[in-house]
Amino acid sequence: MRRRLIQSTLAVVLVVIAVFGVSLVIVETRTISNSAQERVELEAARLASIVDSRLLGAGNVDAEVLKNQVSGDRYAVIRIPGEKAIEVGTKPPTDDVIEGEAKGEEGETVVVQEPRSSVTREVGRTLLIIGLVALLAVIAAVLLAIRQANKLASPLTDLAETAERLGSGDPRPRHKRYSVPELDRVADVLDSSAERIARMLTAERRLAADASHQLRTPLTALSMRLEEITLTDDPDTVKEEATIALTQVERLTDVVERLLTNSRDPRTGSAVTFDLDEVIQQQLAEWRPAYRGVGRAIVSSGKRHLQAVGTPGAVAQVLAALIENSLMHGGGTVALRTRVTGNQAVIEVTDEGPGVPADLGARIFERAISGRNSTGIGLAVARDLAEADGGRLEMLQAQPAVFGLFLSRTPVRKSAGASEPTVR
Structure with missing residues (x-):
């Protein structure tokens, strides 16, 4: 050129x-x-x-x-x-x-x-x-032509390298401009594309990490149920374990659907009114064997027969993340306590362990932040799931650790002309 x-x-x-x-x-x-x-x-x-x-x-x-x-x-x-x-x-x-x-x-x-x-x-x-x-x-014309040729050809070479980098999976924008309006426009488009690709790749990696973390525990529990089936000849035990396994498969399906939905739009929810006791009892039944295996207990207390607004599967995942967090980082008995504050139902999860280190503080919900050698994404995913249904997840106390899941008790209503449910 x-x-x-x-x-x-x-x-x-x-x-x-x-x-x-x-x-x-x-x-x-x-x-x-x-x-x-x-x-x-x-x-x-x-x-x-x-x-x-x-x-x-x-x-x-x-x-x-x-x-x-x-x-x-x-x-x-x-x-x-x-x-x-x-x-x-x-x-x-x-x-x-x-x-x-x-x-x-x-x-x-x-x-x-x-x-x-x-x-x-x-x-x-x-x-x-x-x-x-x-x-x-x-x-003079030759010198001017060489200067103009370099001024036009060098940016085109840079833009070609940027496009090649995008194609090879390196979406970093270069933010380099050339004082030529047409070339700067192309550079703007490439940088915008690089940022969009970077967001897409980040979302894909996040989805993969979330899926790996959220599916690990249900798959382990399902595997244990299937092992119980293979080790027994009692038809009643087989039927009971198979029924529990099917329930866990349904939960796995719900987990996958929630992860895919949140990866597209983290504010998209399918909130309904449900009974908190059913979700809590289901979590207690699922986690008791794991706690029993390490010599610990998990119990529930507080106000019964509470109705809350949310997605039962998402609430179950949030509670599972908190219970698993207490199993890995806490100590003693884990207690799930329900209470009412204003127009909200609250589920508190606490244990008798040392609590959250002071250097973590409010960063406990950030991704890749962990007190031990864990993934550090469980609480971040749990907070996203809670917010997707209009609730919130907070750390109420650091030592001992107390986490609170706040859910609305008012049924979901759609505003006129709104395309998404609004929790009032």
Whole structure:
């Protein structure tokens, strides 16, 4: 591209120089020739006036008197009636001369000649000057073309590299501009695309991490149920374990659907009115074997038969995250307590462990923040799930740790013209 830009610019300059240069040469040649013709005619007129003045003054007119009146390499012939012609200067060796003639008042004729070679030399000098100017113009044009080519080609190379980086999975925007509106527009579009791709990749990675974290515990529990089925021959036990396994499969399906929904729009919910006791008892039944295995207990207390607004599957996932967090980081008995505050139902999850370290504080809900070598995304996902249904998840106390899940008790109603449910 650089070569084409340089060649096209140079071609335009050469055409302009050719058109105007030839015209200038023709005009200058004619001007110089006309000037030379005028000079010899003026010289002849001047000599004629000198001869007239001497003839009128009864002076002598001869070559000795007039030799200093003829300048340069000019040749003059003065013809006076009745006298011999007077020659002044050196006669040109060729007939190629510029000639000027003048007549005096006493009837004399003065002819002045100048070799055309002098005109040729002057034309040559003029052509040399024009040629040097044209050469300088070509050099300046080449330098300008190289600069412009670099100014246009380098940004295009950068933009091509940016597009290649996007295609190879590196979505970092470059935020580089080139002071060329068209190229800057392309750079803006590429940077916007890079930011969108980065958000999409982040969402995909987040979805994968959330899915891995949220599905790990249900899959482990389901595996344990299936192992129980394979180790027993009692039809009633098989039926009971299979029923529990099917319930867990339904929960797994709900987990996947919630994760996919939240990955597209974290504020999208399918809140309904449900009984908190059912969700809490289901979580107690699921987690008791795990707590029993480490010599700990999990219990529930507080107000019974509370109705709350939310998605039962999402609430179950939030409670599962809090219970698992207490299992990994807490100690002693884990208690789930329900209470009412204003128009909200609250589920508190607490244990008898050391609590949340002071250096974590409010950052406990940030992704990748963990008190131990865990993923650090469980509480972040739980808070997202709670907020998707119009609730909220907070740490009410650090030592011992107390987490509260706040859910509205008012049924969901759609505002006129609204496309999403609003919790009032």
